[in-house]
Amino acid sequence: MSQTLDHQETPQDENMLRRVLGLRPVRTVVFDGEDFLDPCPTCGHRAPAELPSGDPVTDVVLDRVAIGQAQRTVAMVVEVLDQRRPVKQLTDLVAPRVLRYLRAVPVEPCGLRGGARLLSFHPSQPHEGAVEVAGSVRLRGRRRALAASFTLLGLDRWVCSTIRIL
DSSP states (O other): OOOOOTTSOOOOOTTHHHHHTTOOOOOOOEEOSSSEEOOOTTTSOOOOOOOOSSOOOOOOOOOHHHHHHHHHHHHHHHHHHTTSSOGGGGTTTBOHHHHHHHHHSOOOOTTOOSOOEEEEEEEEOSSTTEEEEEEEEEETTEEEEEEEEEEEETTTEEEEEEEEEO
């Protein structure tokens, strides 16, 4: 082998070592699922796929009023689970099926308050007119996951349509 100097350009051939060792050169190809494509001579990668037609989708801007209402409602639900608030106070904020669910959730025996706490609250707005909440609560001495969904009724009334404590 010959020694190359700093000012000389070293050939950049991936098959040079294979030729020196007497092995067959390898031809690199890219398979796109339908056909074999020759790679880019410079970097070895194929060109990026074309963008799909149509306008790009924009993210929904979070509605701060809706998020605030959802957080207040979830906090009130936790207070109901802790028996610090009567279920009747949630009548206008939650759907009837949520009220039935809250009455069925096992809670601490009467007189042992302070067990239920809202530990985390993570809202998202998948589309306008809906807010989804993931969070965690401490209930009966254990950390439990909480999932809730809120829907917009009318122009400004957010109602908890579903809640689950896992």
